[in-house]
Amino acid sequence: MSRVLVQPTPLLTPYFPKYSDERDDSLRALLSGEEVSALFGGSTPYLQADEEWPCCKTCGHTLIPYLQINLSSERTPQEFRQYLPPLDPKGTTLFQIFICAEETDSGSCFEAWVMQVEEGESWIVRRVRVDADATGLGASAAHDEARATLEEEDQFIPERVIAEWTAGNPETEHWEAAGSSADFDEAFYEAHKPADGLKLLGYGVRGTVLWVSVPRVTTGRTSTGGVSYN
Numbered sequence: 001m002s003r004v005l006v007q008p009t010p011l012l013t014p015y016f017p018k019y020s021d022e023r024d025d026s027l028r029a030l031l032s033g034e035e036v037s038a039l040f041g042g043s044t045p046y047l048q049a050d051e052e053w054p055c056c057k058t059c060g061h062t063l064i065p066y067l068q069i070n071l072s073s074e075r076t077p078q079e080f081r082q083y084l085p086p087l088d089p090k091g092t093t094l095f096q097i098f099i100c101a102e103e104t105d106s107g108s109c110f111e112a113w114v115m116q117v118e119e120g121e122s123w124i125v126r127r128v129r130v131d132a133d134a135t136g137l138g139a140s141a142a143h144d145e146a147r148a149t150l151e152e153e154d155q156f157i158p159e160r161v162i163a164e165w166t167a168g169n170p171e172t173e174h175w176e177a178a179g180s181s182a183d184f185d186e187a188f189y190e191a192h193k194p195a196d197g198l199k200l201l202g203y204g205v206r207g208t209v210l211w212v213s214v215p216r217v218t219t220g221r222t223s224t225g226g227v228s229y230n
Helices: 026-032 109-114 141-152 186-192
Strands: 015-020 038-040 064-070 092-099 123-130 160-167 210-213 226-229
Touching: 026 038, 026 064, 026 092
Parallel strands: none
Antiparallel strands: 015 160, 038 064, 038 160, 064 092, 092 123, 210 226
């Protein structure tokens, strides 16, 4: 009789944001990385002056910035940066997530994709390299127009500046993702169940709005490490 060996789920350490006060020029503070690790939400994604503002491949609407992380900053956890190393030791590498907030019958376009109501790509996940002197960062009439439209539609997420990240309690996989056939130790699970909210690494919680896997840098619904927000 053959035996099925169940590999235990490894514990992963999540990192939670430590927010700081708003900045007059939060994007430049992010690119510097000296005092800022990431920007959550806001209306100022890093885009080259000659680059078009990203659009949704599902509905065609303009995307909004969800999260921008400086992968070159020591304020971003090394454990996270080992999965997403900077593209170049010179300059700055940003990890950016854009999502579609256009309303549909099933919530936002992105939420409809998460719930498998809509197909397509209502998001963009990418790494971009920024020159040390932030070449290309400047005013763009096209960007200003896109930003004004999104502001008029009230689609931007209020910006929060993340100064650094603090390690949390090591997590195990969410009970729904583990499957009914897995051995379940209730006491162990209660001690290491995944936490809700914005975090780096750790495990996703079923029903969360966003879960971006690392190191594949693709968006999915389950993963063993990434960016999660409930």
